[in-house]
Every structure is written in structure tokens, then in C-alpha cells.
Amino acid sequence: MRIFKNLGQALRGLRLNRSNTVLMTLGVMIGIASLTVIVAIGDGIKTKVLSRIANMGFGPESFSVIAGAGRMFFTRSKNTTSMTVEDAEDLLALPTVRLVVPRQRKSMQIINKKEFTNTRVYGVTPDWQLARGWKMKDGDFLSDNDLTRRKRVIVLGATPARKLFKDQDPMGKMLRLQNNYYQVIGLLEEKGMTESGYDPDDRTLIPLTTSMSRLTHQTHLHSIKVVALDSSQVPETMEAVRQILRRNHNLSVLAEDDFRFITPEGIMQRVTESEQALNRMLILVSTVSLLVGGIVIMNILLVSIRERVREIGIRRCFGARRSDITMQFLFESVLVSLLGGIMGVGLGLSISFALERFDVLPTHITMEPFILSFVFCSLIGLIFGIHPARKAAFLNPEESIRSQ
Amino acid sequence: MNLIEMNSICKSYRNIGFETRVLKDVTLHIKEGDYVSIIGPSGAGKSTLMAIMGCLSQPTSGEYILDGEEVGKLNDRKLSRVRNEKIGFVFQAFHLLPGVTAMENVTLPLVYAKNPPGNIKERARELLAKVGLEHRLHHTPGQLSGGEQQRVTIARSLINDPRIILADEPTGNLDSKNGIETMKTFDNLIKEGKTIILITHDQEVAQHADRIISIRDGQIASDSKVSHEEQIRSL
Numbered sequence: 001m002r003i004f005k006n007l008g009q010a011l012r013g014l015r016l017n018r019s020n021t022v023l024m025t026l027g028v029m030i031g032i033a034s035l036t037v038i039v040a041i042g043d044g045i046k047t048k049v050l051s052r053i054a055n056m057g058f059g060p061e062s063f064s065v066i067a068g069a070g071r072m073f074f075t076r077s078k079n080t081t082s083m084t085v086e087d088a089e090d091l092l093a094l095p096t097v098r099l100v101v102p103r104q105r106k107s108m109q110i111i112n113k114k115e116f117t118n119t120r121v122y123g124v125t126p127d128w129q130l131a132r133g134w135k136m137k138d139g140d141f142l143s144d145n146d147l148t149r150r151k152r153v154i155v156l157g158a159t160p161a162r163k164l165f166k167d168q169d170p171m172g173k174m175l176r177l178q179n180n181y182y183q184v185i186g187l188l189e190e191k192g193m194t195e196s197g198y199d200p201d202d203r204t205l206i207p208l209t210t211s212m213s214r215l216t217h218q219t220h221l222h223s224i225k226v227v228a229l230d231s232s233q234v235p236e237t238m239e240a241v242r243q244i245l246r247r248n249h250n251l252s253v254l255a256e257d258d259f260r261f262i263t264p265e266g267i268m269q270r271v272t273e274s275e276q277a278l279n280r281m282l283i284l285v286s287t288v289s290l291l292v293g294g295i296v297i298m299n300i301l302l303v304s305i306r307e308r309v310r311e312i313g314i315r316r317c318f319g320a321r322r323s324d325i326t327m328q329f330l331f332e333s334v335l336v337s338l339l340g341g342i343m344g345v346g347l348g349l350s351i352s353f354a355l356e357r358f359d360v361l362p363t364h365i366t367m368e369p370f371i372l373s374f375v376f377c378s379l380i381g382l383i384f385g386i387h388p389a390r391k392a393a394f395l396n397p398e399e400s401i402r403s404q
Numbered sequence: 405m406n407l408i409e410m411n412s413i414c415k416s417y418r419n420i421g422f423e424t425r426v427l428k429d430v431t432l433h434i435k436e437g438d439y440v441s442i443i444g445p446s447g448a449g450k451s452t453l454m455a456i457m458g459c460l461s462q463p464t465s466g467e468y469i470l471d472g473e474e475v476g477k478l479n480d481r482k483l484s485r486v487r488n489e490k491i492g493f494v495f496q497a498f499h500l501l502p503g504v505t506a507m508e509n510v511t512l513p514l515v516y517a518k519n520p521p522g523n524i525k526e527r528a529r530e531l532l533a534k535v536g537l538e539h540r541l542h543h544t545p546g547q548l549s550g551g552e553q554q555r556v557t558i559a560r561s562l563i564n565d566p567r568i569i570l571a572d573e574p575t576g577n578l579d580s581k582n583g584i585e586t587m588k589t590f591d592n593l594i595k596e597g598k599t600i601i602l603i604t605h606d607q608e609v610a611q612h613a614d615r616i617i618s619i620r621d622g623q624i625a626s627d628s629k630v631s632h633e634e635q636i637r638s639l
Binding site: 322 | 451455458460461480481484485488489493495499500501502504508512515516517560564
């Protein structure tokens with residue numbers, strides 16, 4: 001009962017000291033708004049990454065083995081030459097493996113008369129299309145015949161096709177790679193740029209044999225893509241692959257792998273890790289800004305109490321206990337903090353919405369900021385309100401009634 | 405029975421090592437229904453005496469029994485309750501909450517009452533009507549004249565139905581017409597059985613009381629009954 005009356009008095013106090021209320025609210029509002037935006041961006045990135053991984057052609061039953069030790073996309077040795085077509089053949093012999101795609105990769109200039117562009121050239125086998133499940137926009141994919149006869153044919157992704165041919169139809173045209181001409185036999189369907197700026201369409205494909213004999217003049221592979229029969233068999237398949245490759249590469253028991261795996265889970269984990277690191281930093285920043293907000297509340301409340309000494313004295317004269325005064329000012333600080341929180345969430349949501357709307361950053365709105373800000377604001381109000389409130393309560397009523 | 409019983413009250417303030425003795429051994433008894441004026445020049449200790457009487461501060465030494473209860477040693481909680489239930493304050497500077505309507509100002513003591521009555525608004529309206537402000541219920545202090553503001557404070561002092569009205573220079577900020585009005589209100593309250601203690605330095609105001617206590621240098625200089633004839637003469 002008493003608690004509600006003091007709450008009422010606090011509301012009245014806030015209403016009557018409007019400018020102080022607004023100033024106190026601002027500090028918290030900014031902190032909470034940034035917190036809201038951060039959470040929304042974090043969730044947005046996670047959501048997009050999930051869909052991007054699905055787009056990368058990594059079905060849950062496939063993974064890649066890349067030459068060179070290291071982790072995921074980072075290798076320590078650039079020129080590992082140990083992985084060969086024989087490795088790929090041995091892997092295909094595994095009972096749980098459905099498809100194996102050995103690959104060579106080279107970034108280079110590709111030229112159509114006066115037009116040229118830099119792109120990634122992959123030497124692959126015809127199974128590549130099956131493993132990726134990538135449809136053709138026009139023409140055909142590389143055939144077994146192209147592979148065995150080391151034909152100089154090329155399949156273009158949407159990006160190099162656009163850059164080299166503008167509005168023309170590239171089908172059947174000749175392109176130059178180094179000193180050889182290749183005929184365009186097919187066009188891949190466009191996938192579109194991912195949020196991280198990775199362009200899956202920026203690629204061209206030629207037969208692996210052609211790549212080895214005419215382009216790279218090397219026999220070792222960049223990577224092998226392995227598709228298992230079933231996603232549940234991926235872990236055991238990876239282990240079997242590891243054993244075969246270690247044996248083929250004559251690695252001693254103590255030597256570390258000279259190859260590394262890329263799996264959908266691995267990518268997800270990496271993305272999550274970097275996102276968490278970013279999130280931690282941003283949350284630190286917004287916590288600091290919330291602390292600043294709290295200190296603003298405390299300072300303004302202290303000033304406000306000095307202005308309201310007489311009011312406190314009057315209340316004490318007519319029977320307010322110290323605890324009543326404490327409660328009233330605590331309520332004021334908590335209410336102001338919550339008000340700031342509500343406005344901050346509102347502002348944060350608007351910003352998040354705008355970021356998504358104008359394609360700046362992906363955002364995803366959840367219940368999290370609402371709960372977080374409610375908890376944070378109540379705490380801030382209590383922690384930073386207690387000192388001013390106690391100070392108000394312990395004013396001498398006799399002196400405060402006389403103050404001007 | 406004495407409603408207020410002060411025995412050898414001393415009050416001193418310590419300030420940077422100096423001790424100022426404001427009240428020196430004040431002994432004072434006031435009966436229920438008494439109409440008492442406390443007069444004295446400024447600095448004599450009137451306000452300090454009132455603060456102790458009103459339970460706003462505690463005596464340094466001595467015994468203060470209010471309505472049979474030794475209040476000198478009560479904790480904040482109990483002391484606040486005594487203020488809330490037994491004493492109604494009227495101040496020279498009115499001390500109304502700014503920006504708050506007359507109605508709400510009058511009901512302020514009930515915010516802190518232990519058992520507030522159910523018909524709070526009704527009571528506040530009645531009291532404001534009694535002081536002639538039934539047309540000013542929803543005005544804030546800034547919209548009221550000095551006289552009206554003082555009448556609001558009187559209504560506020562009465563809302564908890566206290567036994568003692570403590571008025572500190574109630575006419576000090578008023579013109580003579582409003583001053584007379586205010587004093588009439590007090591004169592009427594005596595008839596209702598309230599105990600009124602007026603603190604003033606105005607002889608004319610003091611004459612309204614039945615008993616005048618004069619304070620000088622923190623001590624009671626004189627304590628005299630005012631005869632009826634004298635009262636009439638002074639008017």
C-alpha cells in the first residue's frame with residue numbers, strides 16, 4: 001500500500017521536474033538503443049550466415065579436404081604438393097563415399113578480345129556439378145569426353161560472363177587463358193553475392209586434365225570435395241579420409257596433417273566464433289554507455305534533490321519516514337531508467353529496421369533486447385538511485401524545511 | 405492531563421567545534437485545548453523549540469512527553485508516525501508542494517498515514533470548503549494568493565485530525581486582512597477542542613492566545629495568562 005503511494009509520489013515528482021527527467025532518460029536511452037541495435041545485428045548476421053552456408057553448395061553430407069596444414073580457410077603452407085588424383089581415387093573407393101571431386105584452382109586473367117577480367121579458374125571433373133547441385137543457365141557442363149581428351153573448353157559463372165561479354169551471348173565464343181584459347185560450352189546459373197561480399201558466381205570451370213597439362217603444369221590438387229552417402233556418415237568418412245591421406249602422404253605418427261577439412265559445421269562454428277568476439281566487444285561498449293547513463297541519472301538526481309530539499313522537508317513534516325523518501329527517489333530513478341529503456345528499445349528497433357531496410361546490415365529482431373533492457377534498466381535505476389535516495393532521506397527535516 | 409510536557413529541555417548545535425546552546429533548560433507544560441503563543445525576538449530559540457515540539461528534531465537533553473509518550477528517544481519510524489498523527493503544521497512560507505493542486509496538497513499527510521480514511525477526497529473537499537476555498541480545489545499554489553495558500557496549509561494541517569496545531573509565524577507573509585482571517589480560523593479551531601501553539605514575534609497575534617510564553621536567550625522569560633478583557637482591548 002505504502003509502496004504504491006510512494007510510487008505515485010515518484011511519478012508526480014518526475015512529472016513536475018520534467019527537464020531533469022528528460023535529461024536522465026537520455027543517458028539510458030542511448031545505451032539501450034545501442035544494445036538493441038547490437039543484438040539485432042548479431043542475430044541478423046547469424047540468420048544470414050545460415051542461409052549462406054546452405055547456398056554454398058555444402059549439403060550436410062559433404063565436406064572438402066584442402067591441401068596444406070592449417071585451419072579452415074587459413075593455411076600455413078601455400079605450396080603443399082602432396083595431394084594428388086590418386087588420393088581422390090583412393091577416397092572414392094571408400095564404402096561410405098558417393099562422389100569425389102578433385103580440384104585445381106588458380107586465380108588468373110581471362111581475356112575476350114579487348115575485354116578481360118580476373119577470376120578463379122577451377123580444374124574439375126564432371127562430378128563437380130552433381131556434388132554442387134548447380135544448374136546450368138545455358139549449354140552443358142564438362143563431360144567425361146572433355147576430361148579424357150583434355151579439351152580446351154570452359155564453363156563460365158555469371159560474373160565473368162557479364163564482364164567479358166556484356167550483352168552478347170557467350171555460348172561458343174573463344175576465350176584466352178594464358179596462351180591457349182578455350183571455347184565456352186556452358187553458363188552457370190547465377191547465385192548472387194553473399195552478405196560478406198563473397199561472389200560465388202565469380203568462377204570458371206575447365207576439365208581437370210586440361211588444367212594440369214595446359215594451365216598449371218602441375219599434377220597436385222588444391223582440394224578434394226567428398227560427398228558421403230548420408231550426412232550421418234560424415235564423421236566416420238572424415239576419419240577414413242584422414243587415414244588414407246596420411247598413409248598416401250607417408251606422414252609419420254608424430255607429423256601433423258598436411259591437409260585440412262572444411263565442413264558446414266566448421267564454417268558455422270568459425271562464423272559464430274567471430275560473431276561472438278564482435279558481440280562481446282559491442283556489448284562491452286554498450287555496457288559502458290549504460291554505466292555512463294547510470295552515472296548521469298545519479299548526478300542529475302543529486303542536483304534534483306538539492307533543488308527539492310524543501311519538498312523533502314515538507315513531506316517529512318507531515319509524516320514521511322526516511323524509508324518513504326528513499327522509496328520515492330528510488331522509484332524515480334528506476335522509473336526514469338525504465339522509461340529511458342523503453343525509448344531506447346524503440347529507437348534501437350527503428351535503427352535496426354532502417355539498417356535492414358536500406359541494406360546496410362542484416363538485422364533480426366527478437367525478444368532479447370526487451371528483456372535485457374528491462375533487467376539492465378531496473379538494475380541501473382536501483383544501483384545509481386540508492387545513493388541520492390539515501391542522501392535525500394537523511395536530510396535533517398528541521399533544516400530542510402527552512403531552506404530556500 | 406498535560407498534552408505536552410517538556411522537562412529541562414536543552415538543545416545545542418555543534419558547528420566546527422563550537423557548541424551553540426540554543427535552548428537552555430526549558431520546562432513547559434501545555435494542556436489539551438490550550439491556546440498558547442510563544443513569542444520572542446529572532447534568535448531566541450522559538451523555532452528550535454517548535455522543531456522539538458513538532459518532533460522534527462530531538463532535544464540534546466531533557467524529557468519530552470507528548471500525549472503520554474516519551475518522544476525524545478523514538479526512532480525515525482515512530483517519530484514520523486507521531487508527526488503524521490498528532491501534529492498539524494502551519495508555516496509562515498506556506499510550504500505547499502509546487503505544481504500540485506490544492507486538493508492534493510491537502511491530502512499529502514494521508515499519503516503517509518497508517519490507516520487513511522476511505523473518503524479522502526470527500527474530507528479534503530470539506531476542509532477546503534471550511535476555509536472558504538471550495539472554488540479553488542484544483543488550483544496549484546502558483547495560481548493562489550498568499551491568503552488562499554495559507555488557508556490551504558491550514559486545511560492540510562487538519563486532514564489527519566491532529567490534536568495539536570503548530571503554527572510558525574502563520575501571518576508573517578500575509579497582509580493584515582488575510583492575517584485577521586487566518587487568526588479567526590485558529591480562534592474557531594480552539595472551539596473544536598484543538599490545542600494550538602502559535603509561534604510569533606507579533607504581539608497582536610500573540611494576544612489571540614489564552615497564554616503567552618515569552619522566550620529570551622533560549623530560556624522562558626515569562627509565562628502568563630491573558631485575561632479576557634485584555635484580549636478585547638487588544639482587538
